[in-house]
Structure formats: C-alpha cells, structure tokens
Amino acid sequence: MxxxxxxxxxxIVLAVFLALGLNLHPNEIPSPLIGKPAPAFSxxxxxxxxxxxxxxxxxxxxxxFNVWASWCASCRSEHPILNQLAxxxxxxxxxxxxxxxxxxxxxxxxxxxxxxxxSIMDQDGRIGIDxxxxxxxxxxxxxxxxxxxYKHTGPxxxxxxxxxxxxxxxKLQAEN
Amino acid sequence: xxxLSIILLLVxxxxxxxxxxxxxxxxxxxxxxxxNLTSELRCLVCQNQTIxxxxxxxxxxxxxQVYEMLQQGKxxxxxxxxxxxxxxxxVLYNPPFKLKxxxxxxxxxxxxxxxxIAVFLFARRKKTAATVEMSVEQQxxxxxxxxxxxxx
Numbered sequence: 001m002x003x004x005x006x007x008x009x010x011x012i013v014l015a016v017f018l019a020l021g022l023n024l025h026p027n028e029i030p031s032p033l034i035g036k037p038a039p040a041f042s043x044x045x046x047x048x049x050x051x052x053x054x055x056x057x058x059x060x061x062x063x064x065f066n067v068w069a070s071w072c073a074s075c076r077s078e079h080p081i082l083n084q085l086a087x088x089x090x091x092x093x094x095x096x097x098x099x100x101x102x103x104x105x106x107x108x109x110x111x112x113x114x115x116x117x118x119s120i121m122d123q124d125g126r127i128g129i130d131x132x133x134x135x136x137x138x139x140x141x142x143x144x145x146x147x148x149x150y151k152h153t154g155p156x157x158x159x160x161x162x163x164x165x166x167x168x169x170x171k172l173q174a175e176n
Numbered sequence: 177x178x179x180l181s182i183i184l185l186l187v188x189x190x191x192x193x194x195x196x197x198x199x200x201x202x203x204x205x206x207x208x209x210x211x212n213l214t215s216e217l218r219c220l221v222c223q224n225q226t227i228x229x230x231x232x233x234x235x236x237x238x239x240x241q242v243y244e245m246l247q248q249g250k251x252x253x254x255x256x257x258x259x260x261x262x263x264x265x266x267v268l269y270n271p272p273f274k275l276k277x278x279x280x281x282x283x284x285x286x287x288x289x290x291x292x293i294a295v296f297l298f299a300r301r302k303k304t305a306a307t308v309e310m311s312v313e314q315q316x317x318x319x320x321x322x323x324x325x326x327x328x
Contacts, residue, residue, distance in 0.1 A: 029220060032264040039262075099233065125237045132262040134220035134234055 031132050031151040038065070038142045039130035046097050046105055046119040053094070053120050055146060062172045063092040064165075065140040066116070067128065069100040070108040072136040078155035079112050085161055086115035090169045091141075095119035098128050098136055141165070143172045197236070199243055206246050213242050213255055216269050226269065 033039070042054040066082060068075045086093055095116035097105045102121060109119075122128055131140065141150040150168055152160060201207040214228035221232040227239055238259070245255050256268065265271045273281050310318075 026223070029264060029266050032261060125233070129237060129241055129262060132264075134263065 027135070028153050029134065031148070033132055033140075033148045034151060036148055038140070038146050038148055039127075041120070041127045041130065043120040043122060043127060046095070046102060046109075046121050049102070049121070053118055055142075058092065058094070058142070059146055060144050061092055062144060062169055063094050063142050064169075065094050065096060065131070065142060067096045067098050067131070067133050067136050067138040068119075069098045069136050070104040071100065072098075074155040075137045076112070078137050079115070081156050081158055081161060082115035083113045084158075085156075085165065086117075088166070090166055091173070092117045096127060096131075096133075097121050098133065099123060099125045139165075141168055141172070144175060197239065202247070209252055210243060210246055213246075213252060214239055216256075217242070217259055218267050218269055220263060220267065 038055045040055055042052050045051045045053055064085075068078075082093065093116050095118070097119050099122065102123075105119070105121075109116075120127075125133075131138075135153060137155055139152040139156055140148050143149050149172060150164070152164070156165070199210070201210065211228070215226045217227045217238060219225045219227045219230035219232055219235040219238070221234050222230050225232075225235070227235040227242075229235075241258075242255055245258065250258075259267045265274070265277060271277045271280065
C-alpha cells in the first residue's frame with residue numbers, strides 16, 4: 001500500500017511547492033524602509049528648478065511618492081491611473097522624476113496630463129538610491145509623521161488603487 | 177594599406193575604452209575593497225548579477241556610490257550597512273544568518289540529511305528483503321521432505 005501512497009505524497013508535495021512558486025514575485029523585493037522615516041531630500045522642482053522641495057515641507061500631510069521617468073514604458077501605462085487617483089484628491093502626489101531629461105519630462109506631462117502636485121528632479125539617481133528604488137515606477141505612501149507605510153513596485157493598477165491605496169490613504173488621513 | 181588599417185584600429189580603440197569606468201584609488205587596499213564590495217553586492221535590476229558585472233544603470237549608480245563612500249573613508253561594513261538599509265539583505269550575495277534567512281543557510285544541510293536517511297533506510301530494506309522468512313509450516317514441510325529422501 002505504502003508503495004503506491006508514497007509517490008502520490010511526493011507528487012502532491014512537489015505540486016504544492018511548484019504552485020506556490022508560480023505565485024511568487026521574486027522581482028518584488030520587500031523594502032526595509034517600511035515603518036521608517038522617509039529618507040531626507042532637498043531637490044529642485046521640475047516645473048520651477050529654482051525652487052526646492054524637501055520632505056519636511058510635507059510634514060503633517062499624507063502623500064504619495066511616485067517614481068517616474070519619460071523613458072519608462074510601464075510609467076506610460078500607469079499614468080492614466082495616477083491621473084484618476086489625483087482627481088479623487090485623496091492625498092498629495094509627489095513625483096520623483098528619476099534620471100530623466102527635464103525637457104522630455106515636461107513634454108510627457110504636457111502630453112499625458114499632470115497628476116502630480118509637484119515633481120522633483122533626481123537626475124543622477126541619488127534620491128532614488130536613498131529610497132531603495134531599483135525599478136521604475138515605484139510608489140511609496142508616507143503618513144503624517146513622515147513615516148513610509150507602504151511601497152508598491154511596478155505600475156499601479158486600478159485594482160491596486162481601489163483595494164490598497166485608497167483604503168490605506170483613508171486610514172492614514174484619519175490618524176493624527 | 178595594412179599599416180593604415182593598424183593605425184586606424186589603434187586610433188579607434190580609444191573609443192572602446194570610453195565605455196569602461198576609470199577610477200583612481202588612494203591605495204591598493206582601497207581598490208581591493210572596491211573590487212570586493214562591487215562583487216558582493218547584487219544588482220537589483222538583473223538579479224543574478226553583481227553590480228560589478230552588470231551594465232544596468234542602477235548598477236553603475238551603485239558602483240559610483242561605493243566608490244564615493246570609499247573616498248570618504250567609509251569602511252566596508254559601513255557601505256554594506258548603507259546598502260542593506262536601503263535595499264534589504266537581498267542586496268548582499270552573502271546574507272547574514274537570521275530567522276528570515278535561516279532556511280537559506282540550513283536548507284542544503286537539511287536536504288543532505290534527508291537524502292542520507294533515505295539512502296540508509298532504502299539500503300536496509302533491500303538487505304532484509306534478501307533473507308526469505310518461512311513460516312513454521314513451511315519449515316516442517318521441508319524437514320519432512322528431507323527426512324523422506326533420507327529413507328528412500
């Protein structure tokens with residue numbers, strides 16, 4: 001009897017492991033920054049390079065930090081969803097224009113619409129390194145205390161907005 | 177013609193060099209530290225390459241970061257810490273032993289042990305199967321047959 005059951009058990013174990021493996025996302029690396037203060041930055045604004053924005057300017061507000069670039073193909077698919085999210089006015093959306101040409105970036109916003117309350121420039125990628133950015137687009141949610149509460153890697157989908165972002169933002173807006 | 181093409185190739189070879197990063201180090205130790213670090217840090221874009229191997233832009237930025245930190249006199253530990261603070265243990269090719277990485281370190285030993293136990297059990301079962309056990313009745317039958325044979 002065991003002779004027949006043992007291969008079956010082995011097969012089930014193997015099948016379970018393989019099935020789990022199919023649903024893993026090895027490209028999504030959990031960020032060690034969750035629950036930590038947002039890394040400090042002070043960077044020129046894309047639309048007004050003479051002015052700078054720092055993370056302290058956003059204290060007391062719930063904000064999204066979206067890493068984007070005009071050279072990034074998946075940012076293009078994400079863009080309309082960000083535009084819709086911006087219309088809900090649920091939270092401030094700050095863009096990090098990552099390793100981009102300012103002119104190309106401004107052209108992109110003029111063409112596709114601008115969901116960002118403000119975009120800052122990170123032409124040499126240093127702010128990106130501080131935030132642990134390894135793939136564009138990435139989206140962080142920062143609470144009123146300035147703590148990073150969530151990180152999304154890859155383009156945000158409408159389901160992500162409905163199921164994750166909006167509920168989380170509502171919860172953080174209710175916090176003091 | 178041959179001479180001309182050699183000259184042309186020599187002139188053009190400078191362009192090939194332009195793609196290689198040129199770094200100056202204060203000491204051979206610092207260069208060694210740079211080489212060790214860049215070959216121990218994972219490029220997060222192309223996850224099976226070190227940042228020394230990878231041509232991805234992020235890898236180039238991280239190499240620059242390592243270089244600058246070494247120039248500032250930071251130790252290897254400082255730099256490894258800087259990277260794990262931002263990218264997690266995954267950035268290290270040699271991750272520390274923790275609860276989360278436990279399976280990674282113990283896994284191979286565990287599988288080796290399971291394999292050895294399986295081989296041991298299998299070998300023992302084979303051995304016992306070789307000796308055929310007989311019931312009391314069978315033994316009596318053999319004995320009676322042998323005795324019959326003796327009489328005739």
